[in-house]
Amino acid sequence: MSGLSAVTGLGFSELSRQSIGSIRDLAVAAIRDAARDAGILLADIDGLLLNQSTLAPANALPLKIQEDLGLRDLRLLTALEAKGSSAIQMLQYATMAVRSGMAKTVACVFADTPLSPGKGGGQAFAVESPVTGIEGWEGQYGLFGATGSYALSARRYMHVYNATERHLGAVALSGRHWAERNPRAFLRTKLTMADYLASPYIVEPFRMLDCAYPINGAVAVILTGSDRAKDGPKPPVYIHGFGQGHLGTPSRAGFAPELSTGGVLAGKGAFEMAGIGAADVSMCQFYDAFSFSTLMALEDYGLCGPGEAGAFVLDGHTSPGGRLPVNTSGGHLSGYYLQGMTPISEAVIQARSDGGERQSDRNEIILVNGSGGRLEYHAALIMSPLPMLSKRRG
C-alpha cells in the first residue's frame, strides 16, 4: 500500500518561555518556515488548516491569517477544535483533501502563547476541569486544570494494576534521556529516579516532572499528495494510515475509561488502513501531556498488555538504546509542549533522519498520536520515510 499523502515541509517559529509575539504572529512565522523547508512559495499553498489551544482566547488564530500570509484562492480553509487530538486530525483532513483532489498543498498550523508576564505555566492551565457533567459543579471542589482530572485517572489505573510512582517517573526519565540529545528541548539536565521522587507533588500522584512543559511557539507542516512529494528538497514523510477514537464512555459503574481509551479505536483505524499491526511499529511519538498519558498510549495501541506499560518503560525499552523509542524529542515533558504538533514534528524529523545526536535507526514505522480532554478524544497516524509499506503481519 503506498503512502496516502506526504509531509514535505516542517516549520517552527521561535520557541520560548518568554513573550515572543501573538499566537497569530507565531503561526505566520511557522508557516513561512514550513514553506521555506518545503521549497515552495507561500503562493503555492492552496489549503490552510488552523488549530489553537482550547484555553487560548477565542479567535486568537482567526481565518484572517490567510490575509496575513497573502494567500489567494484557497480551496480549503478551516479552524479545527478537537482538543489535544486536533493536530493529528488536521493532517488527516489535509490527507483527505489532497486525495480527493480538493487541494494540492495544505499547510497545517498550531500556535500557542500560554506564558506571558505574570502568567506562569501552572496558571495558564488552571481552569476548572469538567468531569461530572453538571455545569459549574467542579468549581466548588477546586478541581483545577487537566493535572487534577488526569491525576484522578492515573490514581485509578495505579490502583487497579498496582502501578507505582516509579512507573510514572520512568516515563519522565525516558523522555529526559532523549531531551538531553535534543538542542531544541527545554529541559535537558540529567535526571535520576531519586531526583524525580524527591521533587514535590503538584496534584498527587503527579509531580512537576509528570506534567507538560509549556512554552510559547508554533509549528506548521506542509502536506501534499504522495505523488508530488519527491519534488521537494527534503525527504518526504509518508502517511500510510490514520484513525480516530472518541468513545463517549459514560461515567458510571461498569465502565473504566481510565484503563482503556479511544486510542484503541484510533489505532485500529490507523493500523488497518496502513495494513500493519502493533507489532510492526518501530517508534512512537505520543501526546504526553502527562507521564501517565504515555503509559495509556503504550497499552491502548497494543505495544504493551494491560497494566504492563510501567514495567516496559522502567526496563528501558523506550529510552535511547531501547527497542521501541518513544518521544525522542523529549516529548511534552522535557522537549516542548506544543500540543499535537510536538509528536508530529518529531516524527517528521526522525523519519527524515534529521535527528542528529538523537536519531534512531528504528524510524521505519512511526506511530504518532494525539489525545485530549480527559483522555476522551484520540487520533493517530502511521508515518514512514518509505513510500510503500510491504504487507506485514496484522
Added chain:
Amino acid sequence: MSDFDSTFLAFIAQRELRVPRCAKTGDVLSYAARLCPDGGTAIEWVKASGAATLYSFAVYRRQYSPDFPVPYNVALVELAEGPRLISTVIVDDLASLRVDMKLMADFDDAGKLVFKPA
C-alpha cells in the same frame, strides 16, 4: 444552563442528592447524559441512598487559588446507584484515603455535597 443541570442543582440546594433515571426503562444515567439509551427524553430524578465508594482521588499540593488552601482532596465518587461525580472526602488525615473505600454522602454547613468514610 440546561434543565437537566438546573434540576439536579435545585435538589442539591435542598440538601437532596438525586440520580437521573429513564422514566420508561428505569436505567440509571450518568450525570453527563441527557437522553435515555433509546434516545427518549423522559428522565426522572430519584433520591440516592447516599452510599458510595471512592472510585479515585487526587490531592492538591500546589496552590491554584486562595479559596482552596492546600493540601486538599478532590474525589471521584461512585454512587451505589451507579453514577460517578466529583466531590471531596472529609477526613482528618489525607493519608487515610484509599481507592474503593466506602463512603456516605452528607452536606456541609454551606450546603455543599461532601462524603465521609462510612
